[in-house]
Amino acid sequence: xxxxxxxxxxxxxxxxxxxxxxxxxxxxxxxxxxxxxxxxxxxxxxxxxxxxxxxxxxxxxxxxxxxxxxxxxxxxxxxxxxxxxxxxxxxxxxxxxxxxxxxxxxxxxxxxxxxxxxxxxxxxxxxxxxxxxxxxxxxxxxxxxxxxxxxxxxxxxxxxxxxxxxxxxxxxxxxxxxxxxxxxxxxxxxxxxxxxxxxxxxxxxxxxxxxxxxxxxxxxxxxxxxxxxxxxxxxxxxxxxxxxxxxxxxxxxxxxxxxxxxxxxxxxxxxxxxxxxxxxxxxxxxxxxxxxxxxxxxxxxxxxxxxxxxxxxxxxxxxxxxxxxxxxxxxxxxxxx
Amino acid sequence: xxxxxxxxxxxxxxxxxxxxxxxxxxxxxxxxxxxxxxxxxxxxxxxxxxxxxxxxxxxxxxxxxxxxxxxxxxxxxxxxxxxxxxxxxxxxxxxxxxxxxxxxxxxxxxxxxxxxxxxxxxxxxxxxxxxxxxxxxxxxxxxxxxxxxxxxxxxxxxxxxxxxxxxxxxxxxxxxxxxxxxxxxxxxxxxxxxxxxxxxxxxxxxxxxxxxxxxxxxxxxxxxxxxxxxxxxxxxxxxxxxxxxxxxxxxxxxxxxxxxxxxxxxxxxxxxxxxxxxxxxxxxxxxxxxxxxxxxxxxxxxxxxxxxxxxxxxxxxxxxxxxxxxxxxxxxxxxxxxxxxxxxxxxxxxxxxxxxxxxxxxxxxxxxxxxxxxxxxxxxxxxxxxxxxxxxxxxxxxxxxxxxxxxxxxxxxxxxxxxxxxxxxxxxxxxxxxxxxxxxxxxxxxxxxxxxxxxxxxxxxxxxxxxxxxxxxxxxxxxxxxxxxxxxxxxxxxxxxxxxxxxxxxxxxxxxxxxxxxxxxxxxxxxxxxxxxxxxxxxxxxxxxxx
Ligand SMILES: Cc1cc2nc3c(=O)[nH]c(=O)nc-3n(C[C@H](O)[C@H](O)[C@H](O)COP(=O)(O)OP(=O)(O)OC[C@H]3O[C@@H](n4cnc5c(N)ncnc54)[C@H](O)[C@@H]3O)c2cc1C
Ligand SMILES: Cc1ncc(C[n+]2csc(CCOP(=O)(O)OP(=O)(O)O)c2C)c(N)n1
Ligand code: SF4
Ligand code: SF4
Ligand SMILES: [Mg+2]
Numbered sequence: 001x002x003x004x005x006x007x008x009x010x011x012x013x014x015x016x017x018x019x020x021x022x023x024x025x026x027x028x029x030x031x032x033x034x035x036x037x038x039x040x041x042x043x044x045x046x047x048x049x050x051x052x053x054x055x056x057x058x059x060x061x062x063x064x065x066x067x068x069x070x071x072x073x074x075x076x077x078x079x080x081x082x083x084x085x086x087x088x089x090x091x092x093x094x095x096x097x098x099x100x101x102x103x104x105x106x107x108x109x110x111x112x113x114x115x116x117x118x119x120x121x122x123x124x125x126x127x128x129x130x131x132x133x134x135x136x137x138x139x140x141x142x143x144x145x146x147x148x149x150x151x152x153x154x155x156x157x158x159x160x161x162x163x164x165x166x167x168x169x170x171x172x173x174x175x176x177x178x179x180x181x182x183x184x185x186x187x188x189x190x191x192x193x194x195x196x197x198x199x200x201x202x203x204x205x206x207x208x209x210x211x212x213x214x215x216x217x218x219x220x221x222x223x224x225x226x227x228x229x230x231x232x233x234x235x236x237x238x239x240x241x242x243x244x245x246x247x248x249x250x251x252x253x254x255x256x257x258x259x260x261x262x263x264x265x266x267x268x269x270x271x272x273x274x275x276x277x278x279x280x281x282x283x284x285x286x287x288x289x290x291x292x293x294x295x296x297x298x299x300x301x302x303x304x305x306x307x308x309x310x311x312x313x314x315x316x317x318x319x320x321x322x323x324x325x326x327x328x329x330x331x332x333x334x335x336x337x
Numbered sequence: 338x339x340x341x342x343x344x345x346x347x348x349x350x351x352x353x354x355x356x357x358x359x360x361x362x363x364x365x366x367x368x369x370x371x372x373x374x375x376x377x378x379x380x381x382x383x384x385x386x387x388x389x390x391x392x393x394x395x396x397x398x399x400x401x402x403x404x405x406x407x408x409x410x411x412x413x414x415x416x417x418x419x420x421x422x423x424x425x426x427x428x429x430x431x432x433x434x435x436x437x438x439x440x441x442x443x444x445x446x447x448x449x450x451x452x453x454x455x456x457x458x459x460x461x462x463x464x465x466x467x468x469x470x471x472x473x474x475x476x477x478x479x480x481x482x483x484x485x486x487x488x489x490x491x492x493x494x495x496x497x498x499x500x501x502x503x504x505x506x507x508x509x510x511x512x513x514x515x516x517x518x519x520x521x522x523x524x525x526x527x528x529x530x531x532x533x534x535x536x537x538x539x540x541x542x543x544x545x546x547x548x549x550x551x552x553x554x555x556x557x558x559x560x561x562x563x564x565x566x567x568x569x570x571x572x573x574x575x576x577x578x579x580x581x582x583x584x585x586x587x588x589x590x591x592x593x594x595x596x597x598x599x600x601x602x603x604x605x606x607x608x609x610x611x612x613x614x615x616x617x618x619x620x621x622x623x624x625x626x627x628x629x630x631x632x633x634x635x636x637x638x639x640x641x642x643x644x645x646x647x648x649x650x651x652x653x654x655x656x657x658x659x660x661x662x663x664x665x666x667x668x669x670x671x672x673x674x675x676x677x678x679x680x681x682x683x684x685x686x687x688x689x690x691x692x693x694x695x696x697x698x699x700x701x702x703x704x705x706x707x708x709x710x711x712x713x714x715x716x717x718x719x720x721x722x723x724x725x726x727x728x729x730x731x732x733x734x735x736x737x738x739x740x741x742x743x744x745x746x747x748x749x750x751x752x753x754x755x756x757x758x759x760x761x762x763x764x765x766x767x768x769x770x771x772x773x774x775x776x777x778x779x780x781x782x783x784x785x786x787x788x789x790x791x792x793x794x795x796x797x798x799x800x801x802x803x804x805x806x807x808x809x810x811x812x813x814x815x816x817x818x819x820x821x822x823x824x825x826x827x828x829x830x831x832x833x834x835x836x837x838x839x840x841x842x843x844x845x846x847x848x849x850x851x852x853x854x855x856x857x858x859x860x861x862x863x864x865x866x867x868x869x870x871x872x873x874x875x876x877x878x879x880x881x882x883x884x
Binding site for chain 1: 356358359362363784786787823824826827834835836840842843844851861863866867869
C-alpha cells in the first residue's frame with residue numbers, strides 16, 4: 001500500500017513542513033491552492049453560515065482546488081442543505097462559479113445530466129461536480145448517487161459530512177455516529193444518543209461500485225484534501241470524496257475549534273483518511289500524534305453524556321470504533337521506507 | 338439575448354438579477370474580533386543583551402545570514418564571541434523545550450558571527466554629532482557602550498589598563514572556550530567604526546580625565562578585578578594563588594604556576610576554568626574542592642561535566658580547614674538550611690603542591706568614591722534605571738553594578754547605557770519602547786511544527802582537550818545551522834504560514850504578499866476565532882467587541 005501524502009514533506013524540517021496552509025520556505029508548487037493570492041474564492045464572503053462552519057470551509061477548499069485543477073472550467077450541482085441555503089438565498093449567491101440547485105435528493109442525477117450535456121456538445125473541457133450534505137448523500141440522494149456510480153458518469157460527487165441533517169435542526173442521518181445526540185436521538189435511557197451498529201459507510205459502498213476514485217478528507221489537513229480533489233479531477237468517470245466538516249451548532253462545539261476538532265477526529269481514529277482506486281484502497285493518511293477518543297469527544301456537547309461515569313460503556317464502544325478503523329486502515333503502522 | 342427592458346417586464350421573483358453575497362456584511366454578527374499582534378518570544382525576553390532572537394533566526398531560516406547577523410548587531414556587537422561564551426539564558430526560556438529540545442540559538446549565533454568574520458561584514462558609524470564620550474574598560478560592557486555610541490555618531494575613546502582589549506573575555510575565559518583571533522577580529526571591527534582604544538592606560542582620576550579630554554559623558558565598565566580571598570590557617574610555603582591571577586598568567590604565557598598536585602578551591606565557573614587550564618598545562622593531578630553539593634554548586638553543569646571528562650576531580654561538600662606544608666585538611670560538610678552547607682567536625686587530609694582560590698572577585702571602588710555623588714553600596718556601584726550613577730553624566734554597567742555578572746548582561750548594560758547617554762547628550766531622556774506581552778507555550782498550536790530533534794555540536798576528543806588549548810566545542814556547518822534555525826517556532830510573531838488566510842470559513846483574510854503579512858476583512862469576519870486557534874505561533878489575539 002503506498003502512502004497518500006507523496007506530495008507531503010518532500011522537504012524536511014522547513015519549520016512547519018507542509019502541515020500549514022503555506023510555508024514561506026517551501027517552493028511554490030509545494031504550497032496549497034489556498035496559500036495563493038489568486039485562489040478563486042469560489043465560495044466568497046458574505047455567506048450566511050454559522051461562525052466557524054466547517055462545511056463552508058471544506059467547500060471553499062474543495063471547489064478552489066477543483067477550479068485550479070480544471071483551469072476554472074467547472075459547474076457544480078448542489079443538493080438542498082446548509083451549503084445551499086447559506087450560500088444562495090435567492091437572488092443572492094456566494095458562489096462565483098456556475099452553480100445549480102434542484103432538489104434535496106437529486107444532485108447526483110442533475111450533475112449526471114449536465115455531464116451528459118457537456119459530452120453531447122463536445123465540451124469535454126468543462127467538468128462537473130455534485131455536492132451535498134451527508135443527509136442528502138447517504139440517505140435521500142442515495143439512489144441517484146448509486147445510479148451515477150453505476151453508469152460511471154463523469155462527475156465528482158463531494159459529500160460534506162457533518163454527521164446529521166443540520167439545516168433542518170440536527171436530525172440523525174445514516175452518517176451520525178453511535179452515541180451522538182441529535183434532535184431525534186436524545187441522550188436518554190441506558191444507551192443515550194444514536195444507536196451503535198446502524199448507519200453506513202458511503203465511501204466503502206462507493207468502492208463496491210468499482211468506480212475509479214474514492215477518498216475521504218478532512219478540513220484540518222488541507223494538503224491532503226487538495227491532493228485528493230486534484231487527483232479526482234485528473235480522472236474521468238464517477239468519483240466520490242467525503243470531507244469531514246465539523247458543525248459548531250449541531251455538535252455543540254466552540255466555533256473556533258472547528259479545525260481542531262477535525263484534527264482530533266482523524267488523530268483519534270474516529271475518521272480514517274484513505275483513498276481507493278477501482279475498488280482497492282491505495283493509500284492511507286497516517287495518524288501523526290494519536291489521541292484517545294475522549295480527547296475528541298470532550299470538544300462537543302453532543303457527546304457530553306458519553307464522558308459521564310455511567311456511560312463508560314459508550315466511551316469504550318467509541319474507542320472500539322476508532323481502534324477498528326486504525327487496524328482496518330493501518331493508520332498507525334509506520335510508513336514503509 | 339433579452340434586452341434589459343424586457344427582463345424588467347417579467348414578473349417579480351423570476352427576474353431578479355443575481356446578487357453577490359458580498360452585499361451581506363456578516364461582520365455585524367461579530368462579538369469578538371481577531372487582531373494581529375507581535376508577542377514577545379520568551380527567548381528575546383530572556384536575553385540580557387536584548388537580542389531579537391526570533392527575528393534573526395527568521396532571516397537565518399531563509400538563508401539570509403547577513404540579514405540575520407545585522408539583526409543581531411542591532412543589539413550585540415560580538416556575535417562570534419557570544420556564540421561561544423554566553424551561558425544562553427535564551428535557550429533556557431525557549432518554548433521549544435516543551436516540545437522536544439530548545440532551539441540551539443547559541444550555536445546559530447556563533448555560526449553567524451563566524452560568517453561575518455569570514456566574509457568581512459562591517460558596521461558603519463553614525464554621522465558625527467561632535468560629542469565625545471570617555472569609557473573606562475574595554476571589557477564587554479565598555480565595548481558594547483562604545484559600539485552603540487559610535488552607531489549614534491558620538492566620538493568614543495576607551496581607556497584600558499591591560500595590554501589587550503576584551504576584559505575578562507580575554508584575561509579570564511580560557512582560549513579553549515574563546516579563540517583569541519575571533520575576539521580580536523570582533524573588537525577590531527568596533528575600532529574600524531572610529532572607536533579609539535588606548536591600551537595600557539589606567540585611569541585613576543575619572544573626573545580629571547574627563548575634564549582634560551573634553552568629554553561630554555563617561556561610561557564606567559571596569560568590571561570586578563580584585564580576587565576575593567579568604568584567610569586560611571596556613572603553615573609552610575605551599576604557594577597559594579588566585580584564579581584570575583592564574584588565568585591571566587596563562588593568557589600572557591607565564592605558565593609556571595600550575596604544576597604538581599593542584600588544588601582549586603571554589604565551585605563556580607571560574608574554578609572550572611582554572612581546573613581545566615591546570616589539566617591542559619600538564620599538572621600531575623587537579624582537584625577541585627567545593628563546599629556545596631554537586632547539585633548546588635554555582636558552576637554550570639556542562640562546565641563541571643567537561644572538567645570531569647578532562648580528568649579533573651571534583652570533591653563536593655568539603656571546606657579547607659588548614660594547610661600544613663603540603664597537607665591540606667578538609668572538613669566534611671552537610672547540606673544545611675537553604676543552600677549553605679554546615680560543618681560536621683569530621684576531617685580528611687589531601688596533599689597539594691599548589692593551591693588556587695577561585696572564590697569570585699570584588700570591584701575596585703576606592704578611586705570611584707572620589708566621584709561626586711557616585712554611590713557605592715556593599716562594594717557595588719549604584720546606578721539608576723538609565724544606568725547613570727549619582728554623578729550627572731557618569732554612567733556605569735557590567736560587573737561593577739548590580740548584575741548577573743555575565744558577558745551578555747555586560748553587553749546589555751552597555752547598550753542600555755549608550756541609549757541613555759545618547760539621550761543625555763541631546764538633553765533628553767531615553768524612553769524604552771513598551772514591551773509586548775510574552776507568548777508562552779500555551780498560546781502556540783504546536784501541531785503544525787515538524788518533528789525536528791536538536792543538532793548537537795561536535796566536541797573535540799578528550800585527549801586533545803587534555804593536552805592543549807584548542808577550542809573544545811565545534812562549529813555547525815551551514816546545513817546544520819540552517820536546520821537549527823528552522824526549528825524555531827517563531828513564537829508570537831507571524832512567519833507567514835498562510836494558516837489564517839487558509840482556515841477562515843468566511844474568506845475574511847486578505848494576504849498582502851510576501852513580507853507584508855495579512856489583513857482581516859472586518860466587513861465579513863464573524864469572529865469565529867478559527868484563525869486564532871490555528872495560528873501556530875500565537876500571533877492572533879481575539880478581542881471583545883464593544884457591543
Ligand atoms: C574566569 C572567568 C570566566 C568567565 N566565564 C564566563 C563565561 O563563560 N560566560 C559569561 O557570560 N561570563 C563569564 N564570566 C563573567 C564575565 O567575564 C564578566 O561578567 C564580564 O566580562 C564583565 O564585563 P565587564 O565589561 O563589566 O568587565 P570586565 O570584562 O572585567 O572588563 C573590565 C575592563 O576594565 C579594565 N579596567 C579596570 N579598571 C580600570 C581602570 N581604572 N582604568 C582603565 N581600565 C580599567 C579591566 O582591565 C578590564 O579590561 C567569567 C568570568 C571569569 C572571571
Ligand atoms: C425532499 C425533501 N425533504 C426534506 C427537505 C428538508 N431539508 C432541507 S435541508 C435538510 C437537511 C440537510 O441535511 P444534510 O444533507 O446532511 O446537509 P446539512 O444541512 O447537514 O449540510 C432537510 C431535511 C427538503 N428540502 N426536501
Ligand atoms: S522557538 Fe524560536 S521564538 Fe520560540 S522561544 Fe525558541 S528560539 Fe525563541
Ligand atoms: S496563522 Fe500564520 S500567517 Fe497567520 S498570523 Fe499566524 S503565523 Fe502569520
Ligand atoms: Mg449534514
